[in-house]
Amino acid sequence: MFRLSNLIKSTLEQTTPTRTLNGSIMIWNFTNRCNLLCHHCYSKADANEKDTLTLEEIQETIPKLKKAGVNFVIFSGGEPLIRKDIFDIAQCMKDNKIMTYLSTNGMYINEKNVDRIIETFNYIGISIDGIEEVHDYFRGQEGSYQKSIDAIKLIQKHGGNAGIRFTITKETEKCFYDMFKLVEELNVNKFYISHLVYSGRGLDNLKIDISKEQRREYVDFIIDKAFEYYHSGKNIDLVTGNMEMDAIMLLNKFRKDYPEFSDSLKQKLQSWGGNSAGNRLGNMDWAGNVKPDPFFPQVIGNYLENDFDKVWCDENNELLGNLRQFPRNISGKCANCDYINICNGGSRSRAYAISGDLWAEDPSCYLTDNEIKDI
Numbered sequence: 001m002f003r004l005s006n007l008i009k010s011t012l013e014q015t016t017p018t019r020t021l022n023g024s025i026m027i028w029n030f031t032n033r034c035n036l037l038c039h040h041c042y043s044k045a046d047a048n049e050k051d052t053l054t055l056e057e058i059q060e061t062i063p064k065l066k067k068a069g070v071n072f073v074i075f076s077g078g079e080p081l082i083r084k085d086i087f088d089i090a091q092c093m094k095d096n097k098i099m100t101y102l103s104t105n106g107m108y109i110n111e112k113n114v115d116r117i118i119e120t121f122n123y124i125g126i127s128i129d130g131i132e133e134v135h136d137y138f139r140g141q142e143g144s145y146q147k148s149i150d151a152i153k154l155i156q157k158h159g160g161n162a163g164i165r166f167t168i169t170k171e172t173e174k175c176f177y178d179m180f181k182l183v184e185e186l187n188v189n190k191f192y193i194s195h196l197v198y199s200g201r202g203l204d205n206l207k208i209d210i211s212k213e214q215r216r217e218y219v220d221f222i223i224d225k226a227f228e229y230y231h232s233g234k235n236i237d238l239v240t241g242n243m244e245m246d247a248i249m250l251l252n253k254f255r256k257d258y259p260e261f262s263d264s265l266k267q268k269l270q271s272w273g274g275n276s277a278g279n280r281l282g283n284m285d286w287a288g289n290v291k292p293d294p295f296f297p298q299v300i301g302n303y304l305e306n307d308f309d310k311v312w313c314d315e316n317n318e319l320l321g322n323l324r325q326f327p328r329n330i331s332g333k334c335a336n337c338d339y340i341n342i343c344n345g346g347s348r349s350r351a352y353a354i355s356g357d358l359w360a361e362d363p364s365c366y367l368t369d370n371e372i373k374d375i
Contacts, residue, residue, distance in 0.1 A: 001192075002246050002272075004226045005237045011265045012230070012258065018268050023071030024312075027103075027294050029285045030058065030089065031078040053286045055085045059092050061284075061303050066096045068309035070282075074101040075121070076294075078286070081108035090120045101125065103165070106151030107144060118160035125192060126152055127165045130175035131182065138171050152186055163190030163237075168218060169208040176218055180225060183236060191236060193222060195243040195364065197295040198353035206353070212366040219249050219366075227253075244274040244343035245365050251342070252371070266342075274344030278323030282312065292323055295349035297358075322359070323348070332361030338374035339367075 010018040031051050065073070073093055080086055081104055093100045099122045106126040109117060117124065128148050129138045135145040155162040164186075166172070166179050183191045196209045210218075219240070226238045240246045247269045254262040278292030278300070285291070288304030290311050300319055301311030314320060322328065330345035337343075345351075346362030354363040 002240045002244065003237070004223065004240060004246070004250065005229065007250065007265065007268060008226055008230050011254070011261050011268060014264070018271075023069045024280050024282060025072035025074065026065060026070050027074045027076050027281075027283045029076050029078060029283070029294070030080050030086070031083055032286050033078045033082045051083065051286070053288070055088060057288075057304060058089055061308050062089075062092050062096050062098065064303070064308040066098060068312040070098065070312075072099045072101065074103050076103045079105055079108065081113075087116060087120055103127070104151075105139070105144065106148040106162075109151040109154060111154070114154050114158050114160075118155060118158055123190075124155060124160065124162040125165045125190070126162050127167075128179070128182070129167055129169075130172045131178050134172055134175050138169075149186075152188065156186075161189045163192060164188050165192045165194065167194045167196060168210060168215075169196050170210055171208050173210055173214065173218075177221070184234070187236075189235060189237060190239060192239045192241060193218075194241040197242050197347055197349050209364070212364070215243070215364070216249075216366045219243070219246050222246075223250055223253055242347060243364065244346050245362075245367055247272070247274065247342050248339050248367060248371065251339075269342045272342075273326060274342055275346055275348070276344070277348060278320050284308075292320070293349060295347070297349060297352045319358075328359070330359055330361060331357070333365065333367075333369070333372060334361045337367075337372040339372060 006016075006018060010016045030053060033051060075086065075090070080102065083089070090100050100120065101123040102117065102121040103125050104127070126148055127139075128145065129135050130145075132145045135148075136142050139145075152162045152164070164179070164183055168176065180191070195215070198206050198209070222238060222240060223246075228234075229236050229238065251262065251265055251269060254265050277296065281293055283291045283294040283296065284303060288302040289299045290301045290303055290308065291299055298319060300317055301314070303311060326344065327340040328345045330340065330351075334340055334345050346365055348358050348362075350362050350364055351360040352358050354360075
């Protein structure tokens, strides 16, 4: 996760602290049931799945997360609000001093539960992948767009904030610029723009990914928008995901327009450290599997068979050791890149999906041979 707006503000003002991740963050898929059928879903969730993970198993695991240094958990799925015990799970997290984020399609948020959702979760992110017809097609259900928009407005009406999550694909890119208009009209406090990772139905639909040239165009626009929001005082936090190379684009922007601040930004980016799968980021699914990130092709253990802290803190796990090496030992263009200590090689899941090699270059890296040299 690349906190673009926060980095701009903290670098230019020098007084605003840079947001850092104190401890690891887990994306926990509590269910693989979902009322939608999204084209890019990494878990291939659908309505016919059955919950196998019990509340007792979850509650027994939560203290072990804290023991392993996990301070943040993103509630995911499937659709996490399908679970009737979701608030019991969240309360157990709070009892163990773990912050909770909710990632939802918003369709189960209503007048009866909205206040409790706002009180329970530290952050609420609602997925919207295009304006009405595009979103409904991409998400597999007519009317889903309006229900998600209504959920955002309902949360705001009750005094809460909800961010929007958007994934760039060939199917959604026609709405890319309109999404910023939507974010501004709704006045949401965060807009998270995710690049596609090839996993689940995202791998089945590899053909829906955009080109590198298109990606550059969109990243340039996102960065320009972040500066526009900063200078106009608009309180919209822009964040990008699954494309750590965006950081080098921001650094080049600073070198061009704010050269006196570029060294400071570079230090912040090196401290951030790029892709953190298997280190500060992990994934737990509904079957007990623990992975370095939700898209990862390999499992490092199972928290139903072995204590989570023993799985996550296993110093003898070769895969974890290689992922936690900094910077990572990546081949291809990464081997000659002067910014490997900023992006850390990008997505290992994308590399594996295309080449079958976890340690190959990220095939979605859009930087040119000249841009990977720190001149």
